[in-house]
Amino acid sequence: MKHTGTNRTIRPSSPLRGPGMVYSIYVALLGLVTLGFGCADILVWAGASDGFTWGILTITGDDFFRWAWGGVVMACGGVLLISGAAHAATSLHQAAKVAVGAILVWLIAGTDLLAMLCAAIPADASSPAFLNTPAGFFAGFAPPYTPAVLLLPFTVGLLLVFRGRVRRHET
């Protein structure tokens, strides 16, 4: 299959210094943590541990789909963040890799939050009521959280940089 497209020019990268360097280090660290969490998800699912909860973080590893498949997606997100870290603030191609890496984390976190929401709306199976009480509903969002949900605020910070890029492109 041949897909049509236009030749794209990528802006040359500028050397790493100042805010660009801080941003690159931030993205690289975020990528390392994401990769580590992804590997931990897979290892716990594979039986390296029975699952653990540490403070507000939990990895239960009880479900192939969430922890093995989701862990692979998290690990890929981490690799993309790391590979795009150098010159992420100045090179469009590198920034795109960071954006895609962040989107992978958002997808996992978003689906985790949706799962919490869907579990919190109905009442408990033993209750005759259909809808949960307000207290029960909010209790459904109490910690601990999955690694992806904990990483969400840190990856959302990247949005500001992306928005800046989009605005520059529009002007």
Added chain:
Amino acid sequence: MVLSPDARWEMVDILATRTVTPGSYEPSLADVAGELTVRPLTGIPVALAALYAFWSIFTSFAGTLMTDGFMVKLFDGYWLPYLQSVWPDPGSWHYFIFVGNPLAESSLEAFGVLTSGFFVSIGVVLPAVLVFYLTMTLMEDSGYLPRLAVLMDTVLHRIGLHGYAIVPTILGLGCNVPAVTATRILETKKQRFIMMTLLALFIPCGAQLGIMMAVIPESVGVVFLCLLIGFGLFGFILSRLIPGENPEILVDVPAYHWPVPEYVAKKLWNRTKAFLKEAVPFVLVGILLVNLLYLGGVIQALADLLEPVFVVWFGVPKETAGPLIAAFLRKDLAIAQLSTIAMTPYQLIASVVLVTIYFPCVATFVVMLREGWRQLLASVAVLLAVVFVYGGMIHAIGILLGVA
């Protein structure tokens, strides 16, 4: 005059050189990120994430929220006890047909037209199909689906198809009926035949998925793995056995954009409406016919006749003959029936895989017939051979692993 593909591309180049004037173009972040989603190294993780999100939204909304959260409570807590209390004469034939088992505690196990029939179609299938079509439409309208087609092209060419075969494949996860119609997107008879056969064999529909999630949630991954291996293996074999072409196609990939809510709502409504018009009557009539066959002793006679094949060759109990006959009418019902038979985990997985790869449901059968009776007969011949061979293979693997 017949031009070779190379000569055609040369002509395209000459025409493009004469008519197209390239200008300067500044790509945006979205353009470059979009391009990354069609390159294998970066595109495959994105595809894995998209399919993960697709499945996760499906299980959270359809499984946890709608079916387990509301529908089970409604049907098992109110509807089933109400019918059991008001319907006269629990020992009668009409009770057996319309309410089902008088001792059943859940609508799924009762297997009456008004109990399991309504629970399966409204309580399980409707939420599953609704959320499936919503996510499918979002992928389509955002521009991701054509990218997925480009990405999957190399893989699908190995089984005689091209990238756009991903459209009927994903559509088939909702309902095989529109998926069979969507095989017209493929260019050659060979491609259409392979796709139609693989759809009928290895792609479980939304109704089956919903029931699988309700009945065997812990084994859905293993069932999917069996189906995925079968899809690749038999696609590869069919692409080598069937004569015909597998041409390249030219795809214009649109830019990513936010789906328009109005169009999404319209598509969702049309698809769900069409599905419900076909699914609900088939579920109700399906249960009615199966119950009549049980009452007439036909199912028992077939189970006795087919016992050697089921027990010796497939390694499943002979009672699965009934669900396999029901599978021709509705596969979701068949899986619901399987859940009531005492089986080992291996037998349950093997029988669910068998139900899936067994004959397509009658609605799919009719649509396949519309595509041509010769193709249908050939597909049926392939189906029978594949069910026999693959069912035996799974049993052999089960024996080797010590689980069968």
